[in-house]
Each structure stands twice: as structure tokens, then as C-alpha cells.
Amino acid sequence: MKSFVVYFGAALAEIGGCYAFWAWLRLGKSTLWLVPGGLLLATFAGLLTLVDSDNAGRAYAAYGGIYITSALLWLWAVEGVRPDRWDLGGAALCLAGAAAILLGPHRA
Template identity: 75%
Template sequence: MTALIYIAAALAEIGGCFAFWVWLRLGKSVWWIVPGTASLLLFAYLLTLVPSDAAGRAFAAYGGVYIVASLAWLWAVEGVRPDRWDVAGAALCLAGAAVILLGPRTA
């Protein structure tokens, strides 16, 4: 369930940020900020659903998922294929996220 929450949060965050990018960098209508803001609010809410004893740990682990989702967005939406360095970096980040999420904790 945590993986699904992180994936949904990543899509919401990237979509929200992209809406602002479209408005500010591509010169599109200011109305792009309406769905962008809603998407960013959804992102923040979704991260509160992650079962974690600390917000910082949930956010840190999310970072690896965000990086992979950003590269998927790069390819699917922007039409730029990630290169081997992108893929290697994303794999390292996912490994780090797994250590943060799954590492044994002492009380």
C-alpha cells in the first residue's frame, strides 16, 4: 500500500509542478495554477497516509520514488528518453529509499 501511495503522491506532485511550469515557463494561461494547486494539495495529503513513525522519514523515502516518477514523466510527457546515467541514479535513489523504509528500527 505504501508504494501505491508514494506513486500517487509523485504523480500529483509532478503534475502540480508541471502546471506551474506550463504557466510560468511556457507562457500558458494563468488558469493552469488552479489544477496545479489542487494537485499539490493532493500530494501533501497523500504523504500523510504513509505509515511511518516520523514525517521526515516518510518524506525522505518518498524522494527515491519521486526521482523515478520524474524520469518516467520526462519520457512519457516530455518525450525525452532517460539515459543510462538517469537510470543508474534512479536505481541508487530507490535503493536508498528502501533502506530508509525497510531498515530495522530500534526503539
């Protein structure tokens, strides 16, 4: 359970950091947006090291499902676009995959 909380925190930091760059490049915001963007991206990278996994690749693979779901939540909460049934179905598949990767009985 701790890993999923860390993953969602990492996703929020990554999406927020990337959005700051998006705002600067695509929305014409000030270059000052790059400061919190860079800090958020560094926070994202640091949070991923807290996941209970012996292998970085497996931790990153499982994170993918959480990231996709979080991006759709961002789409809804920040951009005001409600995810449709295809978005939700895809997110459910991704979360199932992330759970299999993270919780599966892997060989050492």
C-alpha cells in the same frame, strides 16, 4: 507495498502540480493552469500522510527516491525525452535508498 503505491501517487500529483506552474510561467499557458496545479500539490501533501511511518521526516526521505524515479518517467512519457543509462542508474540507487529507509528495522 501500500507505501510505494501511495508514494507513486504522491509523486504523480507533485510533478503534475509543479508542471502546471511550469507551464504557466515558462510555457506561457493561461493562469487557469494554476487551479489544477494547486489542487494537485494539495493532493500530494495529503497522500504523504497515508504512508506507514511514525516519523514525517523518514516518510519524506524515503519519498525522495520514488520522486526521482517518477520524474524520469514523466520526462519520458510527457516530455518525450528518453532517460539515459545515467538517469536509470541514478534512479536505481535512489530506489535502493528509499527501500532501506522505508523498510529498515528502525528503533522506536
